[in-house]
Amino acid sequence: MTDRAQKVMKYILESGADEYDSVKEKLMDHFHGDETAEKYLNKFKKASKKPGEKIYDFAIRLKEIFKYAYPDAYMQDSFQIILQQKFIDGLDEKLQMKVKYKTFQTFDELVSETRKYSVRLDVIEENEEKHEFVNQISKTSDVSKLREKLELVELKQLIEKQNEKHSESVKAVVAALKDEFKSISAAQCTKQSDMSLRMLELTKAVNRESGERVPP
CATH class of the missing domain: 1.10.1200 (Non-ribosomal Peptide Synthetase Peptidyl Carrier Protein; Chain A)
Incomplete structure (x- = not known):
């Protein structure tokens, strides 16, 4: 001490x-x-299993309170039934359903059986959580794949639009070339050097629009 x-x-x-x-x-x-019996009786009425508290720990705590709440009669069989019922009422709903309608000869037997069910429920809940986690991962993977497909489709559409844009530009340049040839008279055709320069400039313009490498 x-x-x-x-x-x-x-x-x-x-x-x-x-x-x-x-x-x-x-x-x-x-x-x-x-600490009077009345005070312990109020504690007993309010007692319930705390979050994370082990079944045995709850049973010991409840039994100790019960002993002081009924100091002269807590060992009697009729009062043991009160202890059992209060123990069941203090459990969460899932555990209550497992033991509520069963008959137990002693309080210790009830506690032992409840602990077994508690362990089983913990395993079941753990497996459910793992299954849910796997499902979430799978859903996330599916969403990622869908997003990738959408991005590819958008990229393809963008390329097609760019190609259409370049195609229109090329067509415009070709049309301009045709107009240029029409406007050239027979006498002007002899000016080869001037024509070559203009053709070269037009060719460069076409290459720039289509994204091809421009010759020096």
């Missing part, structure tokens, strides 16, 4: 009490003297 408990124990021993029952009684009176 340390701190306050050590000081109280020293005081009790110095007062002459050296028998176990006598020491226990004085310790209980000191630390729990103001």
